[in-house]
Amino acid sequence: MPLTDVDSxxxxxxxxxxxxxMESRLKLLPKxxxxxxxxxxxxxxxxxxxxxxxRQVELEVKNTENAIAGLEAENRKLQQQSGMVxxxxxxxxxxxxxxxxxxxxxxxxxxxxxLFDELETARARAAKVKEDNAQTIKNIKSEFDELFAxxxxxxxxxxxxxxxRPDRLCGIDPDTLSLYTRLLNAKNVxxxxxxxxxxxxxxxxxxxxxxxxxxxxxxxxxxxxxxxGLLYIDGDAD
Ligand SMILES: [Zn+2]
Numbered sequence: 185m186p187l188t189d190v191d192s193x194x195x196x197x198x199x200x201x202x203x204x205x206m207e208s209r210l211k212l213l214p215k216x217x218x219x220x221x222x223x224x225x226x227x228x229x230x231x232x233x234x235x236x237x238x239r240q241v242e243l244e245v246k247n248t249e250n251a252i253a254g255l256e257a258e259n260r261k262l263q264q265q266s267g268m269v270x271x272x273x274x275x276x277x278x279x280x281x282x283x284x285x286x287x288x289x290x291x292x293x294x295x296x297x298x299l300f301d302e303l304e305t306a307r308a309r310a311a312k313v314k315e316d317n318a319q320t321i322k323n324i325k326s327e328f329d330e331l332f333a334x335x336x337x338x339x340x341x342x343x344x345x346x347x348x349r350p351d352r353l354c355g356i357d358p359d360t361l362s363l364y365t366r367l368l369n370a371k372n373v374x375x376x377x378x379x380x381x382x383x384x385x386x387x388x389x390x391x392x393x394x395x396x397x398x399x400x401x402x403x404x405x406x407x408x409x410x411x412x413g414l415l416y417i418d419g420d421a422d
Pocket of ligand 1: 385386387388389390408409410411412413
């Protein structure tokens with residue numbers, strides 16, 4: 185491969201590896217951002233359900249208080265009626281009804297006291313959950329904003345590199361370029377062109393054959409007999 189200038193090929197590879205890294209980074213971003221949105225939504229739901237619980241207890245307190253008021257009103261009515269009845273049996277029946285209502289009122293008042301305690305706890309919990317979650321949501325939001333800004337930076341840089349890439353193709357012969365492109369797109373190849381150091385291939389880490397070493401000494405560029413990757417040696421290497 186004497187037609188290819190190794191430094192041009194390495195410059196192309198530098199651009200291509202940056203492009204590949206940025207593209208794979210960009211590919212991961214939507215999932216990361218989606219996961220942040222999911223975490224935020226779960227926290228919002230948590231805050232809402234703590235507030236709902238407090239409202240539920242509040243409603244129960246109100247219902248109990250209304251029930252007490254209803255029974256008290258009924259008793260006032262019964263007592264008024266008791267002043268007008270003439271038969272003793274009727275009078276006793278009214279008194280018994282009043283007494284039953286009083287008992288119910290007593291029970292409901294006890295329930296209200298318990299509900300007040302529950303309400304206080306539920307309200308305190310709702311406030312705490314809201315505060316904690318608001319802080320976490322704030323952190324999630326700034327994480328999201330950072331990711332978004334980062335994606336814009338990467339996109340801009342990627343566009344610049346892609347525009348610049350065609351200029352990097354000169355000095356590379358078509359055969360080398362086609363092999364290089366195949367290696368670049370291969371799933372299992374980390375770098376298409378790797379350096380030979382102390383006689384070892386930078387890609388497969390095996391010792392390169394003497395024949396390959398001869399090619400490298402002549403052209404600075406060769407194909408590894410073992411992994412078929414492109415190899416180069418430094419210009420001043422022996
Ligand atoms: Zn190799």
